[in-house]
Amino acid sequence: MAHFRTLDDLGDIRGKRALVRVDLNVPMSDGKVTDATRIERVAGTIRELSDKGAKVVLLAHFGRPKGPDPDLSLEPVARATSDVLGRNVTFIPDCIGKMVEGAIFAMMPGDIALLENTRFYKGEEKNDREFTEKLAANGDIFVNDAFSAAHRAHCSTEGLATVLPAYAGRTMEAELEALERGLGNPARPVVAIVGGAKISTKLDLLMNLVKKVDALVIGGGMANTFLAARGEDVGKSLCEHDLAQTARQIMIEAATAGCAIVLPSDAVVAKEFKAGADSMVVPVDKVPADAMILDAGPKTVETVNEWIDRAETLVWNGPLGAFEITPFDKATVAVARHAAARTKAGGLLSVAGGGDTVAALNHAGVADDFTYVSTAGGAFLEWMEGKELPGVEVLKTR
Secondary structure, three states, X not given: OOOEOEHHHOOOOOOOEEEEEOOOOOOEEOOEEOOOHHHHXXXXXXXXXXXXXXXXXXXXXXXXXXXXXXXXXXXXXXXXXXXXXXXXXXXXXOOOOHHHHHHHHOOOOOXXXXXXXXXXXXXXXXXXXXXXXXXXXXXXXXXXXXXXXXXXXXXXXXXXXXXXXXXXXXXXHHHHXXXXXXXXXXXXXXXXXXXXXXXXXXXXXXXXHOOOOOEEEEOHHHHXXXXXXXXXXXXXXXXXXXXXXXXXXXXXXXXXXXXXXXXOOEEEEEOOOOOOOOEEEEEHHHOOOOOEEEEEOHHHHHHHHHHHHHOOEEEEEOOOOOOOOOOOOHHHHHHHHHHHHHHHOOOOEEEEEOHHHHHHHHHHOOHHHOOEEEOOOHHHHHHHOOOOOHHHHXXXXX
């Protein structure tokens, strides 16, 4: 694994200004944060720097503003961050300029402040050098603790690390270590589970994984396209028939690389997609013409769990069925609980990520039992696709 400077590499930082990039793009309703998970994730880094006497200056974006927008101000997020930390967090209503520099100068060692939304300035997303230098004027060191934004080459994610001494925060450090153990240098056999609606959104991911894992379990709507490519009639199921040749090519690549492709052998089908809809289990070659596949069946669950039992490492992105609606959550829940049990027993290293995946593991009640669950979304997906992440690459020591 490439070496990254972490907080362990900091010397005496008492009184130094630590610019800390965090992900505070949290859900809001009526001016209040409704889910503080992302704040909780970075709380350890913030507290550690504060306890070491740094002036902790938090940088974050919020939403996609076209310029200054009071509805996308980070001021209410500062209050929520203060609540999570149990410490005062001062909100500074800009992120560059003399007023900001003066407010930071007035901070005492250990104080914490949050600057206004970096995306209020167009230079942020353009990774503009001039804007980077204006941000850098607020700090002596840069700490990046926002892996979830690391796939973006913006001023506050990549640019600052080229101007200031740069370090990975504790959340970034934990994420990079977990991902390295998941696919970088994993214990084998490695099994990957990939679900979701469409192959078209995960082509790069599938092509990368078949070269890196020993077995690839394909679930969700995308499995229907593979089944159709194999000649099965999937009825009215969600299916990208125009990508049948692509699915066949992925299966050829997998065979060449020695990767087993695991597709459903049976499925839960229904004539309508709604909670409590009448459903039945059928073999995948017996799907009624007027029905749709909405979940993997029990035999498929047994097969997937057998692969998990053989595995040393599991990487998971995407549910096996339409888990948001009962009874089409059974396969995802059963496999998630099996993987969690093996992890708790010490027999499996399990790394999962992606919005739907996190929601599915929470639904199954096992998110805390996996080795590592990433909330990073796009950055996690790009990492699984084998792409370099600008916000990570710039932190590597060379």
